[in-house]
Amino acid sequence: MSTSAAAPSPQPARVVLAEADIDRALTRIAHEILEANKGSKDLVLLGIPRRGYPLARRLAAKIAATDPGVKAENITGQLDVTMFRDDLKRQPTRAPLPTQLPATGIDDKVVVLVDDVLYSGRTIRAALDALVDLGRPRIVRLAVLVDRGHRELPIRADHVGKNLPTSSAEKVRVRLAETDSVDGRPVNEVVIEDRTA
Amino acid sequence: MRHLLSTEDLGKDDAVRILDTAEEMAAVSDREVKKLPVLRGRTVVNLFFEDSTRTRISFEAAAKRLSADVINFAAKGSSVSKGESLKDTAQTLEAMGADAVVIRHWASGAPARLAASGWIDAAVVNAGDGTHEHPTQALLDAFTMRRNWARINGTASPGTDLSGMKVAIVGDVLHSRVARSNLWLLRTLGADVTMVAPPTLLPVGVAKWPCTVSYDLDETLAAGPDAVMMLRLQGERMNAAFFPSTREYSRRWGFDDRRLQALDSHGLKETIIMHPGPMNRGLEISAAAADSPRSTVLQQVRNGVSVRMAALYLLLSGETHAAPATIQEAQR
Numbered sequence: 001m002s003t004s005a006a007a008p009s010p011q012p013a014r015v016v017l018a019e020a021d022i023d024r025a026l027t028r029i030a031h032e033i034l035e036a037n038k039g040s041k042d043l044v045l046l047g048i049p050r051r052g053y054p055l056a057r058r059l060a061a062k063i064a065a066t067d068p069g070v071k072a073e074n075i076t077g078q079l080d081v082t083m084f085r086d087d088l089k090r091q092p093t094r095a096p097l098p099t100q101l102p103a104t105g106i107d108d109k110v111v112v113l114v115d116d117v118l119y120s121g122r123t124i125r126a127a128l129d130a131l132v133d134l135g136r137p138r139i140v141r142l143a144v145l146v147d148r149g150h151r152e153l154p155i156r157a158d159h160v161g162k163n164l165p166t167s168s169a170e171k172v173r174v175r176l177a178e179t180d181s182v183d184g185r186p187v188n189e190v191v192i193e194d195r196t197a
Numbered sequence: 198m199r200h201l202l203s204t205e206d207l208g209k210d211d212a213v214r215i216l217d218t219a220e221e222m223a224a225v226s227d228r229e230v231k232k233l234p235v236l237r238g239r240t241v242v243n244l245f246f247e248d249s250t251r252t253r254i255s256f257e258a259a260a261k262r263l264s265a266d267v268i269n270f271a272a273k274g275s276s277v278s279k280g281e282s283l284k285d286t287a288q289t290l291e292a293m294g295a296d297a298v299v300i301r302h303w304a305s306g307a308p309a310r311l312a313a314s315g316w317i318d319a320a321v322v323n324a325g326d327g328t329h330e331h332p333t334q335a336l337l338d339a340f341t342m343r344r345n346w347a348r349i350n351g352t353a354s355p356g357t358d359l360s361g362m363k364v365a366i367v368g369d370v371l372h373s374r375v376a377r378s379n380l381w382l383l384r385t386l387g388a389d390v391t392m393v394a395p396p397t398l399l400p401v402g403v404a405k406w407p408c409t410v411s412y413d414l415d416e417t418l419a420a421g422p423d424a425v426m427m428l429r430l431q432g433e434r435m436n437a438a439f440f441p442s443t444r445e446y447s448r449r450w451g452f453d454d455r456r457l458q459a460l461d462s463h464g465l466k467e468t469i470i471m472h473p474g475p476m477n478r479g480l481e482i483s484a485a486a487a488d489s490p491r492s493t494v495l496q497q498v499r500n501g502v503s504v505r506m507a508a509l510y511l512l513l514s515g516e517t518h519a520a521p522a523t524i525q526e527a528q529r
Binding site: 084094132 | 214217221222228229232233235355514515
């Protein structure tokens, strides 16, 4: 997961996904989700804060656009995993964010977890633990915008926007118009910054 | 935030953060599994040198919902009655591995002493000390008021403060740590506070407090407060004659049925009646007022668990012993 919504850093950064690339990737993922699920039946998209949630909403909108029987807001939710992280004792205190489930709940649903960057896999492990306390989905799948490798747990994504080979000295930043702005202007982009530079 | 000792030195950002965190904790109480794994393997000690039901149970419930282990310690029936000092008691608990000590003490300043003395490493939470402060009570009162205030204003409560809200705190202000903690916190959050009490039950320095002082409850109610907080008459701390009779006190400063009707006739539909408990029914609050839809007494108890969960979480979840954060960890 990338961090703060701050202004551009002085470090050299290169854009790996521009706005149109992100949109194309999300369109493809939306279709993949529908294909894997054989339609939109029982589908619930849960975004992991902060940037997974806007991505989940965008995916839901695309699914609703192809399937008129679906209302985007009825299948989207937010899943906060702060309390389930394994690094709480190593990090400065984080304030939890709201968890909001669709009114139908998640019991016996096909839940697709949505996050921006898949890295160590620890956030997803926390999300799986958080899900257990909320109900029992029939299937849990994972969709991410970027998979940058360096997994530390046996976790993989079902739907990936872009596989991005990185070194662990690099930082992958996802900026979305809903959460981020550069110079006061909302942006949609994925950039790689080299933190050793 | 290392300790939670008073609301007087609690900044607005920290206060709002605790209340916002409490909102998320409250959501956990509505879930099927009312438990979070955040404090697994941590030990919270409830160190109570003074009687208490709801505060101790509330802290115990809060710690257990966060999966902490809880040790309850009451001074009665312990080595304290053999003359053990606070220092020795605290160090004994530390040796047993307490990560947080929730302390209630009859002496004002005992929690601050515990936190500043270097006797123990654990986080100290003040659960009421003498007539000084009771910060978690003030936080749960503010949480209750904020939810009602947000509902009246038609907004969502997270992130907001209490600016513009008028609060009357009525009764035994002199002996009340709840009144003091509430005053500091409510001022920080932007509310206007009026203290209503007989002159004998106001402390000496009250003129310097950032509040209005009134001796007339009816006048204050006519001014249209948004919340009326009744304080318990603390008989156990009264060693002098502060008013002629309980009947006279009840007529002039108690929230009786007549005043409950007065709220309606003033057209104050949304005014809430609060009480930190335990209530002396028929003395500072009538049964009809305590059980009316305006009363938030049970909401306050429910919110107490959420607020204490938030406080324990924020005190205990951060970096413990400044572990060197590697680049990888910082990015997660």
